[in-house]
Amino acid sequence: MGSIAVTGSASGIGAQVCRMLESEGHSIIGIDQKTDGKFTRIAADLSSKVGRQSAIDETQRLCDGQLDGIICCAGVGVTAPSASLIVGVNFFGVTELVDGLAPLLVESENASVVVIGSVAATHQQKETADLAQAMFDFDEQQANRLAEASGSTHLAYAASKFAVTAWARKLSVSIASKGIRVNVVAPGAVETPLHQASKDDPRFGEAVKNFVAPIGRNGQPEEIANAVSFLVSDRASFISGSVLFVDGGMDAMMRAKQF
Numbered sequence: 001m002g003s004i005a006v007t008g009s010a011s012g013i014g015a016q017v018c019r020m021l022e023s024e025g026h027s028i029i030g031i032d033q034k035t036d037g038k039f040t041r042i043a044a045d046l047s048s049k050v051g052r053q054s055a056i057d058e059t060q061r062l063c064d065g066q067l068d069g070i071i072c073c074a075g076v077g078v079t080a081p082s083a084s085l086i087v088g089v090n091f092f093g094v095t096e097l098v099d100g101l102a103p104l105l106v107e108s109e110n111a112s113v114v115v116i117g118s119v120a121a122t123h124q125q126k127e128t129a130d131l132a133q134a135m136f137d138f139d140e141q142q143a144n145r146l147a148e149a150s151g152s153t154h155l156a157y158a159a160s161k162f163a164v165t166a167w168a169r170k171l172s173v174s175i176a177s178k179g180i181r182v183n184v185v186a187p188g189a190v191e192t193p194l195h196q197a198s199k200d201d202p203r204f205g206e207a208v209k210n211f212v213a214p215i216g217r218n219g220q221p222e223e224i225a226n227a228v229s230f231l232v233s234d235r236a237s238f239i240s241g242s243v244l245f246v247d248g249g250m251d252a253m254m255r256a257k258q259f
């Protein structure tokens with residue numbers, strides 16, 4: 001049992017993660033730009049440097065200098081108002097926050113970071129390789145410029161999830177000696193407000209509705225939270241640097257030979 005910071009705590013997957021981890025006895029520090037629900041204790045906009053720093057400072061204050069877990073669920077989807085916002089929240093809103101909070105994990109007996117990626121991380125396209133590179137270089141200005149130049153929230157979303165997944169895997173290697181595990185959960189289609197917005201969007205709606213997992217249905221937030229709960233637990237004590245697809249078989253359907 002420990003103190004766990006969860007971003008995106010006001011909705012969808014993040015809210016369900018908070019509910020599940022709290023029921024298992026953890027103390028939750030929810031971070032979100034919205035203050036809905038009972039779990040959000042820190043209101044911060046993770047798309048901005050100022051918001052990220054205030055989330056780091058407030059978390060440090062609320063956890064009294066020691067954390068046991070960081071779960072990054074906050075994210076925006078393809079219906080976001082701009083491609084640069086996607087990069088700002090889905091990549092820099094994860095990497096800067098985790099970098100700022102990681103020192104608080106060092107004293108924990110079972111420290112763990114879980115990043116919610118996406119099955120879309122595997123759809124990274126050649127035309128956004130330079131955008132992904134700007135994220136790897138932590139050059140937010142250049143990443144914003146390239147995201148806007150791509151003219152596509154869809155491409156920016158895939159690039160942001162690819163980059164954050166690769167970043168988390170690299171972090172798992174560099175931070176392992178401090179006793180901190182880092183893993184990624186890659187959901188397929190999950191029934192949340194984000195997914196509903198994609199289904200309702202005239203640009204993406206049909207494609208999203210027709211992209212059905214082999215299992216024949218979309219997932220529920222609880223099914224993602226189950227994976228997160230496992231990864232932060234002692235039962236996952238030798239699991240680090242993994243990408244766990246929780247997608248009803250979608251990745252296997254698309255890329256059976258790539259693993």
Ligand code: NAI
Binds near residue numbers: 008010033
């Ligand atoms: P959601 O829209 O229900 O929840 C996202 C939460 O992130 C919201 O509470 C929102 O306020 C927060 N957020 C967004 N921008 C923020 C910002 N600038 N600062 C602070 N908080 C911010 O969405 P859902 O579906 O629960 O998404 C959670 C994660 O799962 C996201 O990273 C998303 O990309 C990922 N995901 C979702 C899938 C789905 O089908 N629902 C599929 C694959 C990945």
